[in-house]
Amino acid sequence: MTQTQIIVGAAIIRDGALLAAQRSQPEALFGRWELPGGKVDPGEEELDALVRECREELGVDIRPIERINYEVTFPPRNDGSEAVMRVWTAEILDDAEPVALEHLALRWLKSDVLADIDWLPADVPFLDAIRPHLRP
């Protein structure tokens, strides 16, 4: 039996805005927007993966705050493996400024424009839970 792959995402909020990141790869996802994050490595704690991915992708240390009470399950792939995505609200530590080290671009989104960008489909259901943390 294949193990379920956990994907973690960070809803990083600063001054009432959410940090969105634009994917550079793979080609099928190029240009679409997501939350910073990625796959949890075998044996790795989910929150360690979240902090690691944000450091790799944005060059900043984050503090996860709370997990959003929702998860997305991706349909099984050809090899039968499944994946789920979990998201935490988070803040950047030390007033550091995130940099797009692996993405095409970063954007800070207030609540009124949250749904205006081309999010990966799996992210859309998380937005309703994130919106109350944002300002218009």
Ligand SMILES: Nc1nc2c([nH]c(=O)n2[C@H]2C[C@H](O)[C@@H](COP(=O)(O)OP(=O)(O)OP(=O)(O)O)O2)c(=O)[nH]1
């Ligand atoms: N990081 C991230 N991945 C997402 C989001 N929404 C979503 O559907 N995904 C999908 C895209 C990818 O198929 C998968 C995560 O893969 P990834 O490429 O970000 O993971 P990773 O950094 O560990 O990369 P790798 O090992 O494949 O190089 O989850 C999201 O908001 N953030």
